[in-house]
Amino acid sequence: MIKKYWIYAFFIFAVVLFAYKRLVKQEQAVAGIxxxxxxxxxxxxxxxxxxxxxxxxxxxxxxxxxxxxxxxxxxxxxxxxxxxxxxxxxxxxxxxxxxxxxxxxxxx
Structure with missing residues (x-):
């Protein structure tokens, strides 16, 4: 049961991290360095x-x-x-x- 929650938590963390990185990359592309x-x-x-x-x-x-x-x-x-x-x-x-x-x- 506990392992199942860790898998869900890891999956949610990975999705949030992926979305954040994508937003940052888009912002840099639009704004430039x-x-x-x-x-x-x-x-x-x-x-x-x-x-x-x-x-x-x-x-x-x-x-x-x-x-x-x-x-x-x-x-x-x-x-x-x-x-x-x-x-x-x-x-x-x-x-x-x-x-x-x-x-x-x-x-x-």
């Missing part, structure tokens, strides 16, 4: 958001602030680039505000 790559500029640091290894967003300076000023550190550029990627994956508009920069916190 999105990554962040930082780079150094004459103004400081910037970032590229790559979708399937092609540049999707090229950001040479800090968004949401007046003027053109690069990020002070590579880590700051990476933080904001990752925030953009998170919003893209959540299917939200990837806009960065001054409040986002303050919450990160990013040196200005």
């Amino acid at each position: 999105v990554t962040v790559k930082t780079f150094h500029t004459g103004m400081g640091w910037g970032y590229d958001v790559l979708k399937d290894d092609a540049i999707y967003i090229h950001q040479e300076y800090m968004p949401a602030i007046e003027g053109r000023k690069g990020f002070a550190t590579e880590a700051d550029a990476k933080k904001i680039g990752n925030l953009v990627v998170e919003r893209m994956k959540a299917r939200a508009f990837p806009v960065i505000t001054v409040e986002d920069l303050d919450r990160a916190p990013v040196l200005r």
